[in-house]
Amino acid sequence: MATSQQVEIEIGERLARLRLSRNVTQAALAGQAGIGVRTLRRLEGGEPSTLDTFLRVIAALDLEEAILSALPEGQIRPIERISGKGNERQRARPVEKKPAKPTWTWGEESDD
Secondary structure (H helix, E strand, O other), rough: OOHHHHHHHHHEEEEEEHHHHOOHHHHHHHHHHOHHHHHHHHHEEEEEOOOHHHHHHHHHHOOHHHHHHHHOOOOOOOOHHHHHOOOOOOOOOOOOOOOOOOOOOOEEEEEE
């Protein structure tokens, strides 16, 4: 499993390759995205960036659909819809683990 830093580097490299394959300069892409050239350089260099910066560059490259299609919808399963009476889940709850029953051993008999 890749670390977040490795993913940032890979995303930056892919964005740079995509920009170059479209023959767009950093200055032109930064202008279309409404960010500074230095900010775009940091993003392409794999340095930490904000989600807003990333999404602006994605929009300027016309890749919004590609990003959204990479994330599943998270649709509710039909059985959950029936058991929830049509209401969709709004919050997640931790699964409650039932305490294990103590096992009976010899010599633990009580004299009631």
